[in-house]
Amino acid sequence: MSAPIPYSQQNDSRRHTPFTQVSSQAMTDNHSAFYWPVMLMTTFLASLITLSSAMADYPVTVQDDRSKSITFEKQPQSVASISVFGADLMWALDQQATGLSTLNHRQSAYLGDQVSRMKDLGEVHETDMERLTELNPDLIIGLRQYTEPFASKFEEIGQFLAFDLVTQEDSEQAIMTVTRALDQAQQGQALNQNFQALKEEFKQKAPGEVSAILIWHWADTLYAFYNHxxxxxxxQSLKVENAMGRSPTPALKKPDSSVLSMERLLRLNPDVILSFTGDEAPISYHPVWQRLKAVQNKRVYRINDQYVMPHGPVAREMVLREMAHLFYPDQFPAPDNIPDAARAKPLTFSER
Amino acid sequence: MSQLSSPDKTFTVSAGHSVGKRQRISLLLPVVCLFIIMLAGLASLALGDTLFSWSAVFQSLTSSEDSMTRFIIMELRMPRLLTGLLAGAALGMAGCIVQSITRNPLGTPDLMGVSAGASFAIVLGFVVLSLPPSAMLVMGTAGGFAAGFLTFAIAWKTHLNPIHLTLSGMSIALFFTAGLTLLLVSADSDVNGLYYWLAGSLLNRTWQHVDQLWLFVFLGLGMGVIFSRPLNLLMLDDMTSRALGFPVQRWRLILGLTSVVLTAATVAVAGPISFVGLVAPHVVKLLLKQSLSRSSLSDAAESAQPLQMDHRILLPLSAIVGATLVCVADLVARIQEVPVGILCILTGGPLFVYLIRKQGGYDH
Structure with a gap:
């Protein structure tokens, strides 16, 4: 089995590199007279940072989305992730979670081969406590909605951080909280800043005038995500109008999606449809599909886990790059750092 | 003229006059219900994400042009309306049959275990077997029939005695509900849609669903109407019926299977909307009692064949009231796309409570 490729070393020239790669990239591209002095200086600074990390000011106290203060007496060495977010963030920090939960009984394909080296901790809403205990992690990262009733059990096993993870603000805050606990706050800040910069860069390049909808379904019940x-x-940062619009209760993060009737989908008639869940097109027999612009123009795609769990640094960047390509294929090339199993695929609707 | 005696007093009524009033009373309720269905139905076709004028609705109903308005009205709203009407009628009649064959006023199609069996089979099909939505009818009907068969098989030994039939049905319902719960707790994390369906839903129903449902419902409704006389006799004590040579066990089985057919097909297409089966027959009985008390018909005249106990009237009226309830509930449900099963309780419940409070109940 091959060793995992750290996220920062992935070969994608178009990818806006996270914090860990920023300084070295700038220097290798410029072989000037200052190259070696700068390199030496950088090495010295890096050594200082490492030394200061080792001597970090623990105990560190952070607050998660439960508004609970958690104090870390020392730097956590092992992290178990009972949501994809934790494993994603660890990957972005060039580390690896020891255990990971599943969504719909599958490991998230966008995380690539590394998931095979993590212990399967069961479905995201029903963690296998026995396996988690065996891992004996210093830090457990989970989603609040699935873990709230069992929080005390998790806390018996290790330090536990629970997050809401709906909006971009949630994503940024969670990244900062975890990286502070890991004494990597600077990296966390850089990840957030880089993503914001990347969004801005893509926004400038995006032509706009496209509408889309992000749906998921169970049997013949469709749901669509709100703006937030x-x-x-x-x-929306790609100048694409979300056809579902804003939540009727914008002050509340939940619900983040709502039931969508086919009649409403027909009225919204977006240019692009992104559909999560299942191999088959959702209720493909329904007569509305054939009347939709997106179907007629073959712009309906089945998307993968990263779209419904986009809060990790890796996932949100993949979503941004892939969406940009799906919406504007002429302006944005297909990203090449997404594993095949996690790529968006066209959905076809045969007339019946 | 005939004289009828009661323990308290003596009444003199005209037999012909009595029959005429009975007919008028039994006709009034369906006429009112059909009027409500017509209004709610037209509103269902006009209201939705896009609002259409009455003239646009009538034009769509009468023309065959290929316009977007006609597509929405005829391909999206009409099948939803018809599915709701068929489901409501089926559940109303099934509830009435179950209440009668078990002699249990709290009887619902759930009492035979059919709803639970159908729901279990459908969820099993999705969660474990990953079947497409088009397999819902087959799975639901198979599950409902399996549950109904088990209920009758267990109670068969006691000649389908009402109490044993009830207990047997409850056991089977609990068994399948336990299986359903097991599936729900072991299902994927995305189970919102599953709960939505389990609350009873008419969302995104198409002509395909109407095609799947109408035959079962008309078959069941026909059987119910044809077998309403034997159902009247089943209300008698079993010993008395048998002494009169009436094959109690056979008719209880036939009528029970009728309710199984009606319920299984409906749950498969619209999910479990069980409240309709409970409330529709009671609403009919309470309204009939109210109508009778307002008329000049005497208690004594009615005691010979209480109108609210005559299944020739009760069964079709239960079907019509059930259809009305679902139709009106769905009209409200589509505003925010709330599951129609919940709206049936929210709209039918207060009506039920009002009638009970006003009437003080009725004798079963």
């Missing part, structure tokens, strides 16, 4: 959900927020 991170994936649809990214969509």
């Amino acid at each position: 959900y991170l994936s649809t927020d990214i969509m």
